[in-house]
Amino acid sequence: MEIIAAKYIGAGLAMTGLIGAGAGLGILFGNYLNASIRNPSAAAGERVWLFLGMALAESMGIFGLVMGFVILFVKVS
Amino acid sequence: MAAIEPMEQFLVHRIIPLPVQIPGVGMLDLSITNSVAFMLIAAALISAFFLISSRRALVPGRMQALAEMLYGMVDGTLTGGIIGERGRAFLPFVFTLFLLIATLNLIGLAPGGFTVTSQLSVTAALAVMTFLMVLTVGFVRNGFGFFKLFFPAGMPLAMAIPMAFIELISFAVRPMTLAMRLFGNMLGGHVVTYMFASFVIGLGVFGLEGAGLAKLGLIGSGVSFLVIVALIALEFVVAFLQAFVFAALTCVYLNEVVNLDHGH
Numbered sequence: 001m002e003i004i005a006a007k008y009i010g011a012g013l014a015m016t017g018l019i020g021a022g023a024g025l026g027i028l029f030g031n032y033l034n035a036s037i038r039n040p041s042a043a044a045g046e047r048v049w050l051f052l053g054m055a056l057a058e059s060m061g062i063f064g065l066v067m068g069f070v071i072l073f074v075k076v077s
Numbered sequence: 078m079a080a081i082e083p084m085e086q087f088l089v090h091r092i093i094p095l096p097v098q099i100p101g102v103g104m105l106d107l108s109i110t111n112s113v114a115f116m117l118i119a120a121a122l123i124s125a126f127f128l129i130s131s132r133r134a135l136v137p138g139r140m141q142a143l144a145e146m147l148y149g150m151v152d153g154t155l156t157g158g159i160i161g162e163r164g165r166a167f168l169p170f171v172f173t174l175f176l177l178i179a180t181l182n183l184i185g186l187a188p189g190g191f192t193v194t195s196q197l198s199v200t201a202a203l204a205v206m207t208f209l210m211v212l213t214v215g216f217v218r219n220g221f222g223f224f225k226l227f228f229p230a231g232m233p234l235a236m237a238i239p240m241a242f243i244e245l246i247s248f249a250v251r252p253m254t255l256a257m258r259l260f261g262n263m264l265g266g267h268v269v270t271y272m273f274a275s276f277v278i279g280l281g282v283f284g285l286e287g288a289g290l291a292k293l294g295l296i297g298s299g300v301s302f303l304v305i306v307a308l309i310a311l312e313f314v315v316a317f318l319q320a321f322v323f324a325a326l327t328c329v330y331l332n333e334v335v336n337l338d339h340g341h
Contacts, residue, residue: 048154048158048325051318051321051325052322052325052326052329055258055318055319055322055326058262059254059257059258059261059262062257062258062261062262062265063254063257063261065261065265066257066260066264066265069084069264069265069268073084
């Protein structure tokens with residue numbers, strides 16, 4: 001297989017990591033909405049942890065994205 | 078047609094070459110690169126902002142109100158909220174981290190700006206600084222009690238030993254994840270914006286030069302342009318959010334070592 005073809009396939013496979021990130025973010029925000037509608041006065045206090053959790057869950061997808069970039073764009077002589 | 082090179086925008090090149098020869102060690106490259114230049118611009122902007130806004134009026138003007146809001150957010154939500162009373166000692170460090178990362182991220186969004194935080198070396202340096210501060214504070218404050226961090230309370234010994242191993246790995250990987258999170262967000266944002274920009278030009282040229290159905294390329298070009306507008310708006314949010322998350326995670330890691338035996 002040509003190296004360019006393998007690079008493209010590898011980058012595409014690396015993007016499957018974002019499945020988990022999407023699922024995790026959906027669960028996180030869904031639970032926050034659920035709880036904040038039940039108890040609106042307590043919602044503002046937990047907003048810090050919402051953003052923190054969002055960044056931590058999203059960063060897993062970002063690691064996959066960076067791996068895809070590395071596979072795709074690092075020049076192979 | 079020019080090649081589509083999304084990674085070229087991240088190349089670091091020297092503006093003022095300054096090779097310094099250290100006798101016995103070798104050559105140290107202290108050149109002023111575009112990365113260094115934008116870091117200096119960010120430092121100058123932050124310093125100017127605080128010099129302008131420190132008029133200490135009782136009824137604050139807009140700049141002073143902004144500075145007070147930023148201070149209130151870091152003191153209230155970050156060090157005060159996450160670490161507690163002992164967090165005030167870390168307020169300068171966390172405040173500096175937050176402002177520096179936010180400014181560097183935002184400068185990268187300006188036309189012609191170079192995103193310094195899209196360099197893994199820069200984000201790794203910031204993450205290692207945080208990690209070393211956590212280690213230092215941990216050992217100075219707790220001595221060898223620092224290792225209690227890896228043994229969660231109330232666990233039977235047979236389970237605690239593999240748990241400690243897992244906790245140690247998760248602790249050691251923290252500077253890497255801190256660096257990679259900021260780096261990946263900035264890199265990804267700019268690469269995706271570049272790709273949509275290449276669609277605008279590519280589809281536009283295709284639509285203009287083609288005939289018949291190729292005119293649909295102009296519609297694609299317009300849609301891509303709207304996507305770029307939305308992406309830049311998202312990048313503004315991400316710039317602040319990633320700075321906040323870096324500072325907040327620093328506070329969380331410091332809280333673990335500062336309030337190790339007292340709980341929070």
